Amino acid sequence: MTVKLSRRTKAIAAVAGAASIAIIAAGCAPSSDDSGSDGGKVELTVATFNDFGYTDELLQEYMDANPNVKVVQNVAATSNDARANYFQKLGKKGLADVEAIEVDWLPEVMQYSDLLAPVPADLKDRWLDWKTAAATDADDNLIGYGTDIGPEGVCYRSDLFAAAGLPTDREEVAKLLDGDWAKYFEVGAQYTAATGTAFFDSAGGTYQGMINQVEAAYEDPDSGDITATTNPEVEELYNQVLDASATQSAHLGQWSDDWFAGLSNGAFATMLCPGWMLGVISGNAEDVTGWDIANTFPNGGGNWGGSYLTVPANGANVEEAQKLADWLTAPEQQVKAFENAGTFPSQNDALTSDTLLGSTNEYFNNAPVGQILTDRANAITVAPFKGPFYFQVNDAMQQALTRVEDGTQDKKASWDQWVSEVEAIG
Amino acid sequence: MTSTKTAPPSAPSPQQARPDRTERTPRRIAFGQKLSKWDFKLSPYLYISPFFILFVITGLFPIAYTAVISFMDWDLVRNSGTFIGFDQYIYVLTQPKFWIALRNTFSIFLLSSVPQLILAIFIATMLDQNIRAKTFWRMGVLLPYVMAPVAVALIFSNMFGDKYGLINTLLGNIGLPPIMWHSNAFASHIAIATMVNFRWTGYNTLILLAAMQAIPRDYYEAAAIDGANKFRQFTAITLPSLRPTLIFVIITSTIGGLQIFDEPRMYDQFGTGGANSQWLTISLYLYDIGWGQWNFGRAAALAWILFLIILAIGVINMLVTNRLVRDEGSRDGRSRRDRRAAAIAARNDLEHRVGGTVRDDFGSTSTGAATSDTNDKTTEVAR
Numbered sequence: 001m002t003v004k005l006s007r008r009t010k011a012i013a014a015v016a017g018a019a020s021i022a023i024i025a026a027g028c029a030p031s032s033d034d035s036g037s038d039g040g041k042v043e044l045t046v047a048t049f050n051d052f053g054y055t056d057e058l059l060q061e062y063m064d065a066n067p068n069v070k071v072v073q074n075v076a077a078t079s080n081d082a083r084a085n086y087f088q089k090l091g092k093k094g095l096a097d098v099e100a101i102e103v104d105w106l107p108e109v110m111q112y113s114d115l116l117a118p119v120p121a122d123l124k125d126r127w128l129d130w131k132t133a134a135a136t137d138a139d140d141n142l143i144g145y146g147t148d149i150g151p152e153g154v155c156y157r158s159d160l161f162a163a164a165g166l167p168t169d170r171e172e173v174a175k176l177l178d179g180d181w182a183k184y185f186e187v188g189a190q191y192t193a194a195t196g197t198a199f200f201d202s203a204g205g206t207y208q209g210m211i212n213q214v215e216a217a218y219e220d221p222d223s224g225d226i227t228a229t230t231n232p233e234v235e236e237l238y239n240q241v242l243d244a245s246a247t248q249s250a251h252l253g254q255w256s257d258d259w260f261a262g263l264s265n266g267a268f269a270t271m272l273c274p275g276w277m278l279g280v281i282s283g284n285a286e287d288v289t290g291w292d293i294a295n296t297f298p299n300g301g302g303n304w305g306g307s308y309l310t311v312p313a314n315g316a317n318v319e320e321a322q323k324l325a326d327w328l329t330a331p332e333q334q335v336k337a338f339e340n341a342g343t344f345p346s347q348n349d350a351l352t353s354d355t356l357l358g359s360t361n362e363y364f365n366n367a368p369v370g371q372i373l374t375d376r377a378n379a380i381t382v383a384p385f386k387g388p389f390y391f392q393v394n395d396a397m398q399q400a401l402t403r404v405e406d407g408t409q410d411k412k413a414s415w416d417q418w419v420s421e422v423e424a425i426g
Numbered sequence: 427m428t429s430t431k432t433a434p435p436s437a438p439s440p441q442q443a444r445p446d447r448t449e450r451t452p453r454r455i456a457f458g459q460k461l462s463k464w465d466f467k468l469s470p471y472l473y474i475s476p477f478f479i480l481f482v483i484t485g486l487f488p489i490a491y492t493a494v495i496s497f498m499d500w501d502l503v504r505n506s507g508t509f510i511g512f513d514q515y516i517y518v519l520t521q522p523k524f525w526i527a528l529r530n531t532f533s534i535f536l537l538s539s540v541p542q543l544i545l546a547i548f549i550a551t552m553l554d555q556n557i558r559a560k561t562f563w564r565m566g567v568l569l570p571y572v573m574a575p576v577a578v579a580l581i582f583s584n585m586f587g588d589k590y591g592l593i594n595t596l597l598g599n600i601g602l603p604p605i606m607w608h609s610n611a612f613a614s615h616i617a618i619a620t621m622v623n624f625r626w627t628g629y630n631t632l633i634l635l636a637a638m639q640a641i642p643r644d645y646y647e648a649a650a651i652d653g654a655n656k657f658r659q660f661t662a663i664t665l666p667s668l669r670p671t672l673i674f675v676i677i678t679s680t681i682g683g684l685q686i687f688d689e690p691r692m693y694d695q696f697g698t699g700g701a702n703s704q705w706l707t708i709s710l711y712l713y714d715i716g717w718g719q720w721n722f723g724r725a726a727a728l729a730w731i732l733f734l735i736i737l738a739i740g741v742i743n744m745l746v747t748n749r750l751v752r753d754e755g756s757r758d759g760r761s762r763r764d765r766r767a768a769a770i771a772a773r774n775d776l777e778h779r780v781g782g783t784v785r786d787d788f789g790s791t792s793t794g795a796a797t798s799d800t801n802d803k804t805t806e807v808a809r
Contacts, residue, residue: 012553084717086718087502087503088502090503090692091504091505108720112503115503252589254695255692255695255696256587256694256695257583257587257590257591257695258587258588258589258590258591259583261587261589261590262589262590265590267589289673309604312596392718392719395698395718398701399698399700399701400701400704401701402701403492403701403702406588406608406609406701407609408701408702408704409702417702420522421707424521
């Protein structure tokens with residue numbers, strides 16, 4: 001659910017996944033082993049997924065600056081494929097010299113932080129605090145080079161807003177939605193009353209935005225115990241989002257076929273929008289001209305998704321790989337990646353770059369997305385704690401929400417089932 | 427092939443053997459005979475051994491290794507584990523999800539196998555008729571099988587969309603309420619079974635068609651002369667002759683059905699079997715435990731449980747079909763033991779009558795075969 005983009009290409013997943021793993025297994029492991037020993041050129045492999053914005057031109061720049069290095073990129077179709085590959089080979093042989101990981105697998109990766117080469121201490125201050133904190137292990141080693149983050153705004157359909165008698169200008173919409181979640185659902189009720197159609201896409205997607213603002217939602221950061229079922233905050237959010245969803249949700253599970261259809265056919269008017277979501281919307285609703293993004297987010301800031309680059313410690317060219325990861329995540333390259341693929345930078349210096357601040361998005365009626373997302377990133381105050389069980393508990397929660405949304409169960413029964421499922425975890 | 431090549435030395439004709447015997451020492455002949463006897467007995471096993479050696483490496487070892495892991499709390503990344511006995515099995519068996527998955531697996535299996543086989547027999551019968559452009563139609567039924575399951579799932583998920591799917595749109599157009607393909611468990615099973623049927627019906631059709639073509643045409647001619655209509659011919663000749671093939675098809679589709687994975691995995695965007703485990707199957711559950719939760723001990727335990735389930739169903743299948751179809755493997759309804767006993771009895775009988783010993787294996791088997799042949803004929807007559 002929280003895995004960004006990955007489910008979009010679900011259809012290709014199984015086949016391409018198997019194929020890409022096979023290709024990576026067959027192709028890159030031996031080549032990175034023998035090329036280093038030649039004394040001449042070092043071949044480095046970079047394994048990413050979806051679109052990191054690392055174009056051939058960008059990699060060529062590095063090769064031009066470092067003539068002894070040849071960089072090869074392997075792109076997995078989905079982050080799920082990359083995840084399976086990563087954990088199957090971590091601790092053994094066969095991973096690329098630089099491996100991208102997603103923030104959602106981070107809790108699992110942190111359990112094996114000793115198998116990764118730490119980021120040199122002098123680089124630590126480059127990133128946003130919470131980005132670094134999430135990837136720092138108990139021994140104070142930072143194991144990932146932060147690439148992008150997912151600061152969230154609110155995307156909305158200005159044409160549908162107009163039809164409902166709501167303001168359409170993005171600054172006025174930001175003012176309209178300014179406040180907490182209650183305010184967001186209040187506007188939703190207003191919209192639903194006026195049009196009779198849904199205000200947001202799904203309870204699951206909205207809940208994700210809410211839970212990412214809770215500091216320790218499911219687990220106790222000190223003891224590691226699962227506290228999800230007894231945490232009053234979780235239950236409150238659960239009830240709040242489902243109360244609103246009864247009338248305001250389109251009940252379209254994110255990344256489902258119906259949801260993609262809903263992006264273009266006006267099934268819902270707003271959606272929580274991390275930077276990377278802009279590409280998803282514009283790519284799947286090409287003919288719609290009404291999508292816009294407002295510089296606001298209920299209850300302050302929220303982050304959804306983002307990635308890191310890691311360097312497996314047993315690689316053939318760890319030092320060269322670290323240099324490459326360092327370069328790829330440096331402010332200049334992060335801005336270029338943002339221009340290439342919309343991945344929003346996580347480096348302090350990049351956030352003040354003129355290129356970033358000045359960038360606009362034509363599809364979203366020329367919204368100044370660089371400025372808006374920078375504001376949203378600066379509004380983030382909470383770095384939610386995600387322990388080893390976060391993913392499972394959250395997955396079960398998403399299913400609980402879906403059960404209520406599709407009418408299989410009522411709110412109470414679904415919550416009870418979730419509680420029993422969470423109790424079985426561990 | 428092999429028997430014709432090895433046969434001459436083992437069964438020398440008396441005219442050739444006699445001069446040899448005068449030149450060589452008896453011991454050598456005895457050894458040569460022994461050797462050829464071994465050759466005759468062991469060579470076939472040697473010739474089929476590559477498969478079994480390969481099976482031990484690629485099939486048996488993983489099965490055994492999975493069994494070892496299933497008793498452990500296994501860490502895939504560090505490749506180590508601690509022994510915890512049957513805990514993983516107990517955990518899996520006490521999960522409500524496991525039993526739901528078992529229910530779903532059987533439901534989808536029945537919904538796919540039964541209509542699929544009926545349809546396959548029907549189509550095969552049609553293809554067996556004297557129709558134009560036979561090859562075209564026969565190739566046509568195999569086409570869906572060539573499609574990747576993922577591509578099939580992509581097409582069908584468009585059809586089975588809850589809100590904007592093809593079928594629900596059509597239902598809406600004629601004023602019927604939409605079917606909730608993803609929240610109603612039974613509806614989701616039908617949708618998944620449809621994908622399975624789409625792919626596998628043609629495959630089974632071709633196997634059955636091949637079996638149908640092996641039925642001697644004389645039977646049909648005789649039946650037609652006797653005045654049996656097409657339907658009677660089908661039930662009295664085609665179906666009974668298809669039995670051994672049907673058993674094969676049923677067993678393969680049982681194994682496939684119980685391991686069903688691709689279709690339910692591709693049925694929605696998460697591949698976890700639905701919010702309320704509506705279409706969670708055993709293999710999907712296995713995958714989720716293994717690759718979703720990275721708990722390979724539990725996944726291995728579940729894999730073994732699935733293995734035992736399939737084994738149990740296989741044994742039931744065999745018992746039932748052995749009873750139904752007596753002529754499987756042998757032409758008379760007797761077991762191997764019975765036949766061997768009959769062969770020995772026949773040999774004793776022969777020895778008794780001839781008063782000599784039947785020297786080599788060759789002789790005894792041929793006598794055995796002869797007796798069983800006569801036996802066959804008597805049973806045939808008795809029928």
